[in-house]
């Protein structure tokens with residue numbers, strides 16, 4: 001990659017927005033976990049509407065679901081960067097991928113706890 005390319009790389013805001021949307025689309029297209037979490041996001045939003053969450057509950061639920069998908073995207077981006085740097089086995093590559101996966105796992109546990117705390121009492125009482 002030449003320095004020249006970096007100097008020219010000043011895109012307007014709308015174009016940067018387009019790149020981000022393209023990143024979401026690439027993630028959904030190529031990563032099974034992102035597809036699963038995106039579908040779960042839709043299900044959770046429908047369920048939240050059905051049980052009439054209040055605004056604080058919505059806030060927690062949205063932080064949980066959007067955070068999970070966002071972290072999955074970062075994890076997938078990091079996997080690609082690692083694969084770009086090396087296709088050989090390398091302890092640092094392993095650590096980088098394992099740590100990124102661990103971040104997703106931790107956040108997924110938080111999301112499940114949020115889901116249980118908010119939805120379980122409502123579903124039991126309906």
Ligand SMILES: Nc1ncnc2c1ncn2[C@@H]1O[C@H](COP(=O)(O)OP(=O)(O)OP(=O)(O)O)[C@@H](O)[C@H]1O
Nearest residue numbers: 033079086087088089090091093094095097098101
């Ligand atoms: N170049 C590498 N060097 C060392 N270990 C690696 C390397 N690439 C992958 N690994 C190990 O294999 C694991 C799985 O890596 P991989 O790239 O297949 O991701 P993944 O978790 O299967 O991703 P996904 O299923 O989300 O696509 C990593 O967490 C890491 O422990």
